[in-house]
Amino acid sequence: MMWQRWWERVRQDPVTLAALVLIMLFFGVACGSWLGLIGGGWSDTSSLLRGGFSAEHWFGTNAIGQDIFQRAVFGTGVAFQVGVSVALGATLLGAVFGSLAGYFHQRAGDGLIGWLMGVIESIPFYLLVAALAFAMQGHNLAMYLAMTLAFWTTTARLVRAETIRLRQMPFVEAARTLGVGQSAILSRHILPNTSHLLLIQFTITFVGAVKAEVVLSFLGLGIQDGVSWGLMIAESTSDLLAGHFSNFLVASISLFLLVMALNLLADAMQDALDPRFSHPADPGPAEPSPAEPSHGT
Amino acid sequence: MNTSGLVRHGLLQAVALVLGVTFLGFLLMVYFAPDLSYQLAGKNPTAEQIQQIRQQLGYDQPLPVRYLQYLQELATFDFGYSDSSGERVTALLARTLPVSAALLLPGFILGHILAMGLGAVAAYGRGRWTDRLIAVVSGTGMSISFIVVMIAFQLVFASSYGLNWFPARGWQWATPAQYLSHVAVPTLTILFVSSGYNTRFYRAVFVEQIGQDYVKAARAFGYSRTRTFFRVILPNSLLPVLTRVLYSVPAILVGGSLLLESYFGIPGVGKSTFDAITSGDQPVLKAVIALSSLALAVVMLSVDRLYRVVDPRLRG
Numbered sequence: 266m267m268w269q270r271w272w273e274r275v276r277q278d279p280v281t282l283a284a285l286v287l288i289m290l291f292f293g294v295a296c297g298s299w300l301g302l303i304g305g306g307w308s309d310t311s312s313l314l315r316g317g318f319s320a321e322h323w324f325g326t327n328a329i330g331q332d333i334f335q336r337a338v339f340g341t342g343v344a345f346q347v348g349v350s351v352a353l354g355a356t357l358l359g360a361v362f363g364s365l366a367g368y369f370h371q372r373a374g375d376g377l378i379g380w381l382m383g384v385i386e387s388i389p390f391y392l393l394v395a396a397l398a399f400a401m402q403g404h405n406l407a408m409y410l411a412m413t414l415a416f417w418t419t420t421a422r423l424v425r426a427e428t429i430r431l432r433q434m435p436f437v438e439a440a441r442t443l444g445v446g447q448s449a450i451l452s453r454h455i456l457p458n459t460s461h462l463l464l465i466q467f468t469i470t471f472v473g474a475v476k477a478e479v480v481l482s483f484l485g486l487g488i489q490d491g492v493s494w495g496l497m498i499a500e501s502t503s504d505l506l507a508g509h510f511s512n513f514l515v516a517s518i519s520l521f522l523l524v525m526a527l528n529l530l531a532d533a534m535q536d537a538l539d540p541r542f543s544h545p546a547d548p549g550p551a552e553p554s555p556a557e558p559s560h561g562t
Numbered sequence: 563m564n565t566s567g568l569v570r571h572g573l574l575q576a577v578a579l580v581l582g583v584t585f586l587g588f589l590l591m592v593y594f595a596p597d598l599s600y601q602l603a604g605k606n607p608t609a610e611q612i613q614q615i616r617q618q619l620g621y622d623q624p625l626p627v628r629y630l631q632y633l634q635e636l637a638t639f640d641f642g643y644s645d646s647s648g649e650r651v652t653a654l655l656a657r658t659l660p661v662s663a664a665l666l667l668p669g670f671i672l673g674h675i676l677a678m679g680l681g682a683v684a685a686y687g688r689g690r691w692t693d694r695l696i697a698v699v700s701g702t703g704m705s706i707s708f709i710v711v712m713i714a715f716q717l718v719f720a721s722s723y724g725l726n727w728f729p730a731r732g733w734q735w736a737t738p739a740q741y742l743s744h745v746a747v748p749t750l751t752i753l754f755v756s757s758g759y760n761t762r763f764y765r766a767v768f769v770e771q772i773g774q775d776y777v778k779a780a781r782a783f784g785y786s787r788t789r790t791f792f793r794v795i796l797p798n799s800l801l802p803v804l805t806r807v808l809y810s811v812p813a814i815l816v817g818g819s820l821l822l823e824s825y826f827g828i829p830g831v832g833k834s835t836f837d838a839i840t841s842g843d844q845p846v847l848k849a850v851i852a853l854s855s856l857a858l859a860v861v862m863l864s865v866d867r868l869y870r871v872v873d874p875r876l877r878g
Contacts, residue, residue, distance in 0.1 A: 384582035387858050389813055391820050392850075393590070395839045400594035479707050480821065484836075498709055505717060517710040525705035532701075 271537040284529035291523050294338055295345040304338030318511070325511040327497075328504055336492050337515050343493040344475050344523065347409070351474035354413035356467045359420025360459065364451055366421065367428025375425075382418040390415050390477075391484070398486045408487050412474050420466040427459050461538035468531040472524050479520060494520045572866050576859040583858070587851035588632055593625060595842045619645070619844070632848055636856075641849040646841050651849045654834060662819050662830035664735060668745055669752025674807065677757045681764025682791060685772055696761060703758025712751045712825055719747050733828040748822045767802050771795045800872045808865055812857035 275281045297303040310329050317325050324333040366378040385393075394411040401407040431437060432455070440454050481487035482495025497516035504512045607615075616622050620631065635641050641651040684696040716731075718724040728746045735741040771777060772795070780794045781787075820832035831850070838846035870876045 380578055380582060383579050384586055387579060387583045387812070387855060388587055388851075389854060392587075392835060392839065395836060396587075396590040396595075399839060399842075400590055476707055480709060483709050484820075484824070495709075498707075498713070502713065505713065505721075505723075508723060513713065517707065517714075520710070521706055524707075525701070528701060528705050 271534065274537045275533060278533065281529055281533040284526040284533075287522060287526040288530065291341055291526075292345065295342045298338050298342030299346075304335045304342065306332060306335045309335075324515045325509075327500065327512050328507075328509075333497075333512050333515050336497055337494070337519050339492055340494040340497060340516065341519065341523075343488060343491060344478065344520075347412075347478045347493075348471040348475045350409055351412045351416060352467045352470040354409070355416040355470045355474075356420055356463050358413065358417035359466065360424055360456060360463055362417070363421035363424025364428045364456055364459070367425040368432060368447070368451055368455065370425075370429050370432070378421070378425075382421060385415065386418055391480070394477075394481055395484070395486055403489060405489050408478070408481055412477055416470050416473055420463070420470065423462050423466065424459050427462055428455055431455050431458055461534070465531055465534045465538065468527055468534065472527045472531070475520070475524060475527075572863055576862050579862070580855045580859050583855035584632065584636065584851055585629060587855070588629055588848070589625075591839060591847045591851065592632075592844050593628070595839075595844065595847070635848065636852045639852075641845045641852075644838075644846050645843045646838075651845045654846065655831065655849060655853065658829060658831040658834050661733065661735075661828060662823070662832060664741070665733075665745060665748055665822065665828055665830055666752065666819055669749040669756070670810075672749065673753050673756040673760060676753060677760030678764050680757065680761045681766075682768055684761070684765045685768035686787070688769065688772075696765075700758045700761040703754055704762075705758075706755070708751070708755050708821060709825075711754050712748075712821065715747050715751050715754070716826075719750065731826045733826070744828075748819075748826060748828075751822065763806060764803075767799045768795060771799055774798070797872075801869060804868055804872065805865060808861050808868075811861055812854050 275285065294303070310331055311326060319325070324337065326332055327336070362378050362382075366375045369375050393415055394408065397411040397414070398404075398407040401410070437450060437454055440450050445454075478487050478493060479495035479498060482493050483499045485499075487493065487495055494516040497512055498520075501513035501516065504510070613622075620628055623631070639652070643650055644654060647654075680696050680700070684693045687693045720726065720728040720730045728743050733744050735744065776798075777790060777794055780790045785793070819828070819830050820836050822828065823830040823833035824836060834846065835850045837843070838850070
């Protein structure tokens with residue numbers, strides 16, 4: 266019913282519809298890259314250094330003659346891989362800890378989880394990632410782990426608040442009266458009713474992860490093998506000095522389009538599914554989302 | 563709960579948070595950090611030499627002992643000397659913190675003022691074209707990566723491919739003119755990116771205020787729009803605004819400006835922290851973790867006080 270309402274809104278809103286189409290296009294490119302259909306030649310070098318647009322190299326070539334289009338395509342696959350895995354992990358953690366904290370509201374468990382969230386949110390995000398990356402000795406998964414660890418708390422806070430509200434609703438009371446166990450109440454009656462929050466948070470975390478990957482790869486803490494939009498932007502700074510802009514433009518425009526489309530989708534979902542935010546304010550803590558170094562990190 | 567109970571509760575929370583942050587930070591950044599003894603020992607060290615260095619750096623102690631030593635250092639705020647440069651850690655902080663503050667404050671302050679203005683215009687024009695235009699602008703600001711803005715602004719304002727008004731990188735602040743020319747591009751970057759998020763926040767705050775009865779009453783009494791905004795809406799919005807502003811202070815202070823500092827080559831605290839992580843410089847890391855957790859504790863405690871100053875209802 267909720268989803269029908271959402272779809273009705275989307276159908277009438279050309280902007281959201283366009284965003285949805287754009288996301289599907291990017292996803293198609295990502296799938297093509299995963300299946301090895303396109304972007305397979307991202308690391309092949311050619312003799313054409315910093316070449317312009319041509320039929321052979323659609324977006325030109327970089328400083329060592331690699332095809333920028335193929336690299337951007339491969340980077341799309343990486344962006345989705347990072348976005349989906351971090352968003353899945355963080356949303357799952359947020360749902361579990363958030364619902365537990367909410368269900369055991371004002372008891373020891375709630376306090377403990379609240380303390381843990383406060384501690385994690387207090388450590389500057391990039392320090393956390395850098396420290397974890399070095400502690401894991403530059404392991405490929407360090408970035409994924411650090412982002413998941415840093416991003417689940419916002420979701421948990423929202424789910425906790427919703428659980429506290431739902432816990433007092435008559436249908437939960439009824440289930441309890443009928444002798445339904447605590448874990449069944451949580452998993453069958455409370456969590457399904459937070460699905461709209463989880464979906465919105467999944468999208469927002471996806472955006473955060475894609476943007477953070479770019480920053481981390483730029484700092485040398487992100488993707489270790491392969492190529493990503495962040496690595497393209499990092500390598501493009503020397504191209505810019507030589508007056509060759511296409512590497513930088515292709516990577517940053519791809520990043521912008523995907524993030525913008527996901528942001529628009531998240532807004533539309535929030536408008537339709539979460540009646541309290543008829544116009545969304547930041548649902549998170551007082552700080553901007555950890556994914557965004559908005560204060561100059 | 564009475565007032566002293568509230569204060570004690572807040573203090574307890576702050577202490578728990580400081581202990582948690584310092585422990586997790588210690589575990590990640592110091593205990594699991596790369597072992598420096600082989601690097602410091604020079605070529606072909608004997609087992610004895612390595613043992614000696616490990617003892618010097620405290621690697622041979624068990625975790626609880628090392629953490630307790632750290633807490634002792636925290637209490638006296640004396641973290642010794644940097645492993646890589648030999649500089650006193652407190653001196654290093656005293657040298658780098660003002661640079662970071664000077665780098666970030668103009669963008670932070672101007673960003674909030676700009677966002678407040680845009681948020682107010684959008685809130686008053688709810689659903690009209692001004693609101694939509696501002697939503698597009700702030701949505702764009704939220705969707706562009708900080709790095710992209712930083713590089714693009716450097717290209718536009720500080721390179722021969724663009725206006726070439728400012729130095730491309732580096733940091734000098736002996737005279738106001740030098741300071742302004744070096745802080746300009748970072749400030750524009752912060753303004754652009756942070757106003758995206760902040761405008762949304764202020765719009766939401768103001769929209770909620772505009773619907774309140776006391777705002778309607780003020781208008782009915784003949785207050786002009788401007789007067790209502792500054793005398794009624796703004797004071798009543800102080801709680802969420804204060805929270806947002808104050809809670810972003812520790813992040814600015816410490817994590818602060820890693821990207822700006824490393825890209826523009828500015829000797830601030832973000833850059834030295836990052837260097838400390840990559841080189842395993844434990845004394846510096848310990849100091850930075852301590853500083854960020856203490857700053858947070860101070861903010862947590864002062865927010866409660868400030869709430870009571872700002873909002874008479876909470877004085878009780």
